[in-house]
Amino acid sequence: MTDSMTTRPPGRPRSERAEKAIVDATLELLAEETGVAGVSIEAVATRAGVGKTTIYRRWPNKEALIVGALATAKAPVPPPVGASAREDLLMVARALAAGRRGPHGRCFHSLLGSAEKYPELFARYRQDVIEPRREMMRAALRLGIERGELRPDLDLDVTLAMLIGAFGMPASQEALPPDYPERVVDALLRGIAL
Amino acid sequence: MTDSMTTRPPGRPRSERAEKAIVDATLELLAEETGVAGVSIEAVATRAGVGKTTIYRRWPNKEALIVGALATAKAPVPPPVGASAREDLLMVARALAAGRRGPHGRCFHSLLGSAEKYPELFARYRQDVIEPRREMMRAALRLGIERGELRPDLDLDVTLAMLIGAFGMPASQEALPPDYPERVVDALLRGIAL
Structure with a gap:
């Protein structure tokens, strides 16, 4: 909850891009062979190129992230x-x-x-x-x-x-x-x- | 293709039991989280308590085994x-x-x-x-x-x-x-x- 809180430009293009990257990464991981077991906040952060904090800011845990990503899709x-x-x-x-x-x-x-x-x-x-x-x-x-x-x-x-x-x-x-x-x-x- | 070929008793109760164990083991592995990737002749043989030869006698490869097990089920x-x-x-x-x-x-x-x-x-x-x-x-x-x-x-x-x-x-x-x-x-x- 630290970076970007003070320096964010008007509008939310950057956080929207991050959100899309997180959702896409979650869906990709889910679609891969290990399914739900292959999804972790760590793995999603790496694939989406964001910090784990950025994910936790929006979704409190892995379950919420998976359901949220599926709802979006x-x-x-x-x-x-x-x-x-x-x-x-x-x-x-x-x-x-x-x-x-x-x-x-x-x-x-x-x-x-x-x-x-x-x-x-x-x-x-x-x-x-x-x-x-x-x-x-x-x-x-x-x-x-x-x-x-x-x-x-x-x-x-x-x-x-x-x-x-x-x-x-x-x-x-x-x-x-x-x-x-x-x-x-x-x-x-x-x-x-x- | 060696054992049981000469010593098999009349009827096929033993090979039928083996076949059932193999089919069950395949379905169990399939249902587990890694799905198709988790099924191998080796893993099925271990779980079913049979030799790999016993599996190969009936199913030439992993694909045939999976489809055969699903057809039986x-x-x-x-x-x-x-x-x-x-x-x-x-x-x-x-x-x-x-x-x-x-x-x-x-x-x-x-x-x-x-x-x-x-x-x-x-x-x-x-x-x-x-x-x-x-x-x-x-x-x-x-x-x-x-x-x-x-x-x-x-x-x-x-x-x-x-x-x-x-x-x-x-x-x-x-x-x-x-x-x-x-x-x-x-x-x-x-x-x-x-």
């Missing part, structure tokens, strides 16, 4: 605007498709792979990153129900699992076809029964 | 029997639910997490483990279409992704409610639009 899910349920779900689906492309995908598997070993880290990730996104998706579904476009007896949990799961599935490595979000939303809306 | 997807599309999909969904409970889940995330580092391993896993299962699911869907129960214009890829994805999603740690397979199949069949 996730494409946000926009709130429903309500033109139609289909449009709102399409926005969600497009955000999910965008999320696959970032560095987040591989990190997510690292995290899931060691979730049993770091239950608190995972719980925090769920609370800070997953739940706010799911809540936005539930809002889109509830709005659709209110407006009489979606079934009132809709199974929210299962619907979310199918919608989110559809974007996790065709093995994370592959690029999705550009019309994939639309195909998922339409299949979800219409169902597969004749 | 996966609950099989039964072929459709055709009582109804709903019944066939329910059998698929129950197999997917059962697959979450085994040791396979965590190993799968280890594998996905390092898929970029081991592209051939992942390709082989996809070909030997994922594809045969998907083909069985497609068969259930095609049978449902033929019998006029499912939409003829059904998007097979998206349907599979939603069905499989629904079982990957509610974070792999949690137990699923017992009626979950039924809820997924019914949501999939009926769709969510009013």
Whole structure:
């Protein structure tokens, strides 16, 4: 908490650059083979080219740093605007498709792979990153129900699992076809029964 | 290829026990933090309490061993029997639910997490483990279409992704409610639009 406190120029370009370097370094380390075990404040500081103090100024510990970096990397899910349920779900689906492309995908598997070993880290990730996104998706579904476009007896949990799961599935490595979000939303809306 | 070739008793209980020990050791190592990198013929032999020769007799290399162990661990997807599309999909969904409970889940995330580092391993896993299962699911869907129960214009890829994805999603740690397979199949069949 010493340097830069007095000499910092107006605005925060330097600390923002440092923050980005720290987040990127954390995600890189997470994506590497040792996953969560390979992330330490020391290793992140070295890779980001910053002092450990600079990291501790913003994140109190390794868990907070990992969850914070993952939260930053996730494409946000926009709130429903309500033109139609289909449009709102399409926005969600497009955000999910965008999320696959970032560095987040591989990190997510690292995290899931060691979730049993770091239950608190995972719980925090769920609370800070997953739940706010799911809540936005539930809002889109509830709005659709209110407006009489979606079934009132809709199974929210299962619907979310199918919608989110559809974007996790065709093995994370592959690029999705550009019309994939639309195909998922339409299949979800219409169902597969004749 | 020396011991046990001449002295083996009738039947194969001993080699089956060895095979099970080898598969279990491979899955345990895979599930540990270093994932694919932590699996070596040497480490598996030590943990399983067998000689390396015993492993090489059955699996020519580490990649074959990992894919073989994962294939063994996966609950099989039964072929459709055709009582109804709903019944066939329910059998698929129950197999997917059962697959979450085994040791396979965590190993799968280890594998996905390092898929970029081991592209051939992942390709082989996809070909030997994922594809045969998907083909069985497609068969259930095609049978449902033929019998006029499912939409003829059904998007097979998206349907599979939603069905499989629904079982990957509610974070792999949690137990699923017992009626979950039924809820997924019914949501999939009926769709969510009013």
